[in-house]
Amino acid sequence: xxxxxxxxxxxxxxxxxxxxxxxxxxxxxxxxxxxxxxxxxxxxxxxxxxxxxxxxxxxxxxxxxxxxxxxxxxxxxxxxxxxxxxxxxxxxxxxxxxxxxxxxxxxxxxxxxxxxxxxxxxxxxxxxxxxxxxxxxxxxxxxxxxxxxxxxxxxxxxxxx
Numbered sequence: 244x245x246x247x248x249x250x251x252x253x254x255x256x257x258x259x260x261x262x263x264x265x266x267x268x269x270x271x272x273x274x275x276x277x278x279x280x281x282x283x284x285x286x287x288x289x290x291x292x293x294x295x296x297x298x299x300x301x302x303x304x305x306x307x308x309x310x311x312x313x314x315x316x317x318x319x320x321x322x323x324x325x326x327x328x329x330x331x332x333x334x335x336x337x338x339x340x341x342x343x344x345x346x347x348x349x350x351x352x353x354x355x356x357x358x359x360x361x362x363x364x365x366x367x368x369x370x371x372x373x374x375x376x377x378x379x380x381x382x383x384x385x386x387x388x389x390x391x392x393x394x395x396x397x398x399x400x401x402x403x404x
Contacts, residue, residue, distance in 0.1 A: 249285035256355035358385025
């Protein structure tokens with residue numbers, strides 16, 4: 244009997260995961276362990292990591308490491324506004340990519356605690372009858388996002404470095 248593995252799409256809000264794991268655990272997220280774990284759950288057909296372009300050598304090495312693991316790294320410039328505030332989020336880009344990929348997937352995995360993704364996760368679940376999962380730092384993940392998905396996974400210690 245040939246049982247096909249579920250087709251998984253993983254979408255990582257890198258900034259959100261960096262700051263929430265740092266603030267909550269004083270540790271970094273282990274993307275390699277995460278990749279290995281997800282690979283055992285099914286076939287990773289889309290794996291995008293969304294980050295901010297930087298001239299920082301450490302950031303470039305980190306992004307290269309993500310590529311080496313298998314992620315497609317999507318970069319957006321960091322925008323410094325004239326009033327001193329900054330802009331650099333990927334919410335719309337992540338949303339578009341998930342909406343475009345959803346019809347080819349069985350499972351959508353989002354790494355983010357951002358409550359802005361609630362509408363997206365509800366919509367793709369209804370429209371495509373797929374399984375939605377969010378990995379995040381429980382204390383720093385919006386309740387509306389947790390409630391919008393089939394499964395919320397609080398980032399376990401084995402996925403931290």
